Amino acid sequence: MMSPSVTAVIVGQGYVGLPLAQAAVDAGLSVIGLDMNEEIVRRLNAGDSHIDDIAAEDVATMIAGGYRASSDPAVIAEADVVIICVPTPLGESGEPDLRAVRGASEAIGEHMRAGTLVVLESTTYPGTTDDVVLPILESRGMVASADFHLAFSPERIDPGNTVYGIRNTPKVVGGIDAASTEAARAFYSRFVDTVVTAKGTREAETAKLLENTYRHINIALVNEMARFCHELDIDIWDVIRAASTKPFGFQAFYPGPGVGGHCIPIDPNYLSYEVQRKLGHPFRFVELAEEINNSMPAYVVTRVQDALNDNERALRGSQVLLLGVTYKANISDQRESPATRIAALLRAKGAIVTYHDPYVRVWNHTMGEPLESAPEAISAAREADICVLLQAHDEYDIAALTEASTLFFDTRGVTRDDAALRL
Known part of the structure; x- marks a missing residue:
């Protein structure tokens, strides 16, 4: 059972990570926004915003609620939960570019403590959580399920949408095992009204792709x-x-x-x-x-x-x-x-x-x-x-x-x- 006091590190403070940080702070969580862009970190800590859906006043409120931004991966050691919200663009030949996901996973593997829940939110192809993120996290000696939990939860941020936000948009979660799924469900339930559990990480990853493929077609x-x-x-x-x-x-x-x-x-x-x-x-x-x-x-x-x-x-x-x-x-x-x-x-x-x-x-x-x-x-x-x-x-x-x-x-x-x- 997750303790009442939770510290979350959200890796990536862009259109996905910053609104997520706001929702978590509003729910009483202690949140550190980790971003490698020094200018973004400076602006956030100064109470300024760089995205549409978060005003400067919102950032000031977040800071008053305990939020801070950092570019130092060592802050991961303070986290009970680490969420990866980094960009996943396409490469020049159309293949997924997972360099940011790999970099975030390496930083987490180096600094996370035992008992941490790691969640990947960045959109990617089915199997990324199990085949890419998991081996990197275990490369430092910790063992999944025994030492940490790992899940995938697709972001559903719709910039500019004044009706549906993080709280009232159902959140899909799928873990590498039942305990990881439950840990992710319990975490997101703190600030999302409805959390939907998928069979596993691949189902959660594919659900996101189905949603957008449906629209694309x-x-x-x-x-x-x-x-x-x-x-x-x-x-x-x-x-x-x-x-x-x-x-x-x-x-x-x-x-x-x-x-x-x-x-x-x-x-x-x-x-x-x-x-x-x-x-x-x-x-x-x-x-x-x-x-x-x-x-x-x-x-x-x-x-x-x-x-x-x-x-x-x-x-x-x-x-x-x-x-x-x-x-x-x-x-x-x-x-x-x-x-x-x-x-x-x-x-x-x-x-x-x-x-x-x-x-x-x-x-x-x-x-x-x-x-x-x-x-x-x-x-x-x-x-x-x-x-x-x-x-x-x-x-x-x-x-x-x-x-x-x-x-x-x-x-x-x-x-x-x-x-x-x-x-």
Whole structure:
């Protein structure tokens, strides 16, 4: 049974680790946020935040509740629980990059004390907990089950979601044995309303991949339908609205200029990688969804070029204003945003690309020099040859932007009149 007083070290203080730290502090736990980025550590200890969902005031409250950040792995020796929340990007050839997971595991193995619960939250392929993390932890002489517990619990953070957070989003846990599963369940139950136990680590790992593969494939479906519907002169947005009235058997997904964030463009590839590696054949649904979703930025550029041609203008030399360059509305997170590729493709065709985003003052993810956001959206729209709405932030007055624009291309289906072109 875990003692009433618990110290947790959360490795990685980004979009997953910092909200987790906040929830744990709110539940009365003593939390140390371990991060190798000295600037992040400095900012956190100064009461400043570097992510959307945690305000500076929240960090100050956390510090008052006993939170501190550190870049010294030796703090792991103070922990009853160590949670790994480090990035797991894809490598250049599409394979999972587990260097951060391995590095965190090595630090934990070196410093953890007997009785520690270790939980991996970083998304990865099935078998990582047992085949990668476990051997590293045991390499220093401790034995799993006898000396420490080990489990996997997939993160379910949805940046910008004001309805579902850590407490009211069910938490899946799966341990290397029944005792590890129970230890993880008991820990997360301190600040999560519902904890769901999986059969083991591989089931918990795969559950996360199934969730995001499901979304990836269904987004690809509506993206392909959007393209067909445009050619057939059918309003895809009205089609989805009508289909959504069915009270069973249908869940609405919406087309867009591409997929972004860390989860949807990345996570299904972990599963595809492991299927190919272990079984020797492709995961065809994932590969097809990847092909379709990755083609959407180029499709958007083609539609922009067609719209300009229809108005007797060439794309080369035209000023294209991109509205919203984050991967999701109402946040500043630009990870894997399709806006980056759209901008690069437009520039390659000779367009003059400008942008406006209330959440991104300087955009560093385009070809060439960083761009500064236009100071005001309406005036920027008046100056552009075409405006492309990539992200429908709440701050945008869509009707006013449409009226101010010479051409307005809506990739999010939020316009309500024929003055705009829609995906």
